C-alpha cells in the first residue's frame with residue numbers, strides 16, 4: 001500500500017459543527033451531553049467568550065455563531081485522557097470571573113506564553129486554541145463559504161497556475 | 166439438509182481481492198460456486214454509510230476517540246483506520262491473536278475483505294523478481310516465470326481497470342493500461358532530476374486500480390469514471406476503484422452460479438482419506454455457532470495470507486496430522502512481508518508558480534526498485550521501491566488570536582512544496598518467521614488462536630539505511646531543503662502485505678504448492694492469496710494475487726474437465 005501524506009488530512013479532519021443541541025437543557029448544566037467532563041453552564045459561557053476572542057465575529061461568522069466551544073468540549077470529552085481534561089479545567093479556572101479587557105489580557109498573555117504564567121493556563125490554552133481553530137476550519141460554514149471543500153472534485157491538475165499577488 | 170443441497174462444484178473461502186476473482190472465474194465458466202465469507206455482507210453502494218459525508222458530518226471530524234484508540238492499540242496504527250472507515254476494519258478485541266513478537270495484523274472481515282480499504286497500487290512482477298530467489302539464493306526457486314503470468318496480468322488488468330503509463334522498464338513490465346494520472350510540477354521535476362543524475366533510476370506515475378477512463382467492460386460492471394474524491398476507503402459511489410464489491414462479486418452474481426454466504430467462518434477443510442483428496446469444508450456460523458459442512462470438487466483458499474495458513478494448519482486428519490498438505494513441514498513458515506518502516510520528507514522552494522487543483526487518487530509518483538537489479542552490488546540482498554509525492558498547502562501563521570488569526574486562517578497564500586517518500590522493501594523469507602496454532606487458546610468459534618512470530622533482520626536494517634541515504638542524496642540533488650529522514654520503527658504487519666507460509670515451489674519437500682497453486686499433496690485444494698508467495702519482491706502484491714487466481718481457476722477447470730480433480 002501507499003500512503004498519501006497524512007499532513008494534508010490534518011486540517012481537513014480537525015473540527016467542525018455537527019453537534020446536536022441538547023433539548024434537555026437543565027439549569028446550571030452544560031448544553032451538550034458529556035460523558036467524562038463536569039462543566040457548569042457558567043463555565044460553558046466562559047468558554048464561549050474565550051472562543052469568540054480567539055475567532056471573533058467580523059463580517060463573517062465567529063466562534064459563537066458556530067458554537068465552536070461546544071466542539072472543543074466534545075473533543076475534550078472524547079479524545080483526551082483524564083489528566084489532560086483535569087489540566088484543562090484547572091487552567092480554565094484561572095479565567096473564571098474575568099470579563100472584557102481583563103479576560104482578553106490573560107488570553108493574550110497565554111497566547112504569548114508569557115513567562116511566569118501557571119502551567120495549567122498554557123495547557124488549557126493550547127487545547128482550547130487548536131481545537132477552536134480546527135472546529136472553525138472544519139465547520140460547515142467555512143467549508144461551504146470561505147475555504148470550499150469539495151466532495152467530488154472530478155479533476156486533477158498538477159500544474160495549476162498560482163496567481164501571484 | 167441433505168449433503169446434496171450442500172454440494173457445489175467449487176468452494177471459495179474468503180471474498181476479498183483474491184476470492185472475488187476466484188468467484189468470478191468459476192461462475193463465468195459455469196461452475197456452481199459457493200463463496201464462504203466470515204464477515205457480514207457489504208453490498209456495493211448500499212452498505213457504504215459514510216461515503217457521501219462531509220468532514221463536519223463526523224462527530225469527531227474523522228479523529229479516533231481515546232476509548233477507541235485504547236481498545237485498539239493495533240489497528241489504530243493503520244493510517245486508514247479513522248472515523249470514516251473504522252467500520253471496515255477488524256477491531257483488536259473481536260479477533261485476538263498471540264504476538265510472540267510485535268506484529269500489527271490489520272484485517273477486514275466482511276464481504277470484499279480488504280479490497281474496500283486498499284490503496285489500489287498495482288504493479289506487475291518481472292523475471293528480475295521471479296528469478297530473485299534462485300539468483301540470490303535466499304529462498305526456493307519460484308516454479309513460474311513472467312511468461313507464465315504475463316497474459317493473466319493483462320487479463321485481470323483489463324477487467325479491473327489499471328491506470329498507468331507504458332514506461333518501458335525491465336523491472337516493471339507495462340500492462341494494458343487506462344491513462345495514467347499525471348505527475349504534478351514537482352513530481353515531474355524530480356523525475357527529470359533523477360533520470361539525469363542517476364543511471365537506472367526512474368520516477369513514474371504510480372499505477373493504480375482506478376478507472377481514469379472506463380472502457381465498456383467497466384460500464385458493464387456498473388462502474389464509472391473515477392471522480393478524484395480520494396475517499397475510497399469509505400467505498401466508492403462511482404465504482405471508480407477496483408473492489409470485489411464493485412467488480413468481481415456482482416459480476417459473478419450475474420451469472421446465476423454464485424452462492425455467497427456471509428457470516429460463515431471456515432473452521433477447516435475436510436480431507437477424505439478414501440478419495441485421497443479434500444471433500445469439503447467445515448463452517449461455523451459466525452452468529453449462532455452452528456456447524457455445517459459443504460462439499461465440492463475443488464476448493465480455493467483465499468482467506469488472506471495469514472488466515473489461509475490458519476485454516477490449512479487447522480485442517481488435520483490422520484493423513485495430515487500437522488495440517489493439510491503439510492508433508493514438508495514448511496506450512497506456516499517462511500512468512501515474509503514488505504518493510505515500510507522508513508520515510509523521508511522535505512520542502513522545495515522552486516516551481517512556486519504552480520500548485521495542484523483537484524485530487525490525485527494514484528498517490529503521485531513511484532520509484533521502481535533500482536538496487537541489486539541486474540546483479541548483487543550492495544552488502545544487503547534485494548532492494549526497495551519507493552513512493553514519491555509532492556503537494557502544497559496554505560501557509561497559515563497561527564501565532565495570533567482574534568481578527569489577525571482569523572484572517573490568517575482564511576489566507577490562501579501557499580507555502581513551499583512539501584515532498585515525501587516511503588520505502589517498500591523486500592524482506593527475506595525465513596524459517597524463523599512463522600505462524601502457528603496456539604495449543605490451548607481458542608477463539609469464540611472454537612478455532613485455535615494464531616501465534617505470530619515475525620521480525621526484521623539485519624538485511625532489513627541495512628536496506629533501510631541505504632534507502633534513507635539514497636533518497637536523501639536524490640532529494641539533495643533535486644535541491645530539496647529541510648530533509649527529514651524518519652525511521653518509523655514500526656513493527657512488521659502495518660505494511661499489510663504479509664505473504665508466504667504456503668509457498669510455491671518445484672519440490673514437495675520444501676514447498677507447499679506447485680506451479681498451479683495446487684497443494685502438492687492434495688491436488689483439489691488451491692491457495693492463490695498471499696500465502697502462496699515464495700518471495701515478496703517490492704511490488705504491491707494484490708495484482709499478482711489476482712493474476713495467479715485467474716490462472717489457477719483456468720487450470721483447475723481444465724483439470725476437472727479432464728477428470729483429473
Ligand SMILES: Cc1cc2nc3c(=O)[nH]c(=O)nc-3n(C[C@H](O)[C@H](O)[C@H](O)COP(=O)(O)OP(=O)(O)OC[C@H]3O[C@@H](n4cnc5c(N)ncnc54)[C@H](O)[C@@H]3O)c2cc1C
Pocket residue numbers: 001002178179180181182183184185201202203204243245271273274275276277278279280282283284285286287429430431432467468469470472476661662694695705706707708710
Ligand atoms: C489500508 C490498506 C492499504 C493497502 N494498499 C494496498 C495497495 O496499494 N496495493 C496492494 O496491492 N495491496 C494493498 N493492500 C493489501 C491488500 O488489501 C491485500 O493484499 C488484499 O486485499 C489481499 O487479498 P486477499 O483476497 O488475500 O485477502 P482479503 O482481501 O483480506 O480477503 C480475505 C477475506 O477472507 C475472509 N476470511 C478470513 N478468514 C476466513 C475464514 N476462516 N472463513 C471465511 N472467510 C474468511 C476475510 O473476512 C476477508 O473478507 C492494502 C491493505 C490495506 C488494509
Ligand code: SF4
Pocket residue numbers: 375390391392393394395396397398400401402403404405406526
Ligand atoms: S478517488 Fe475515485 S475511486 Fe476513490 S472514492 Fe473517489 S471517485 Fe471513487
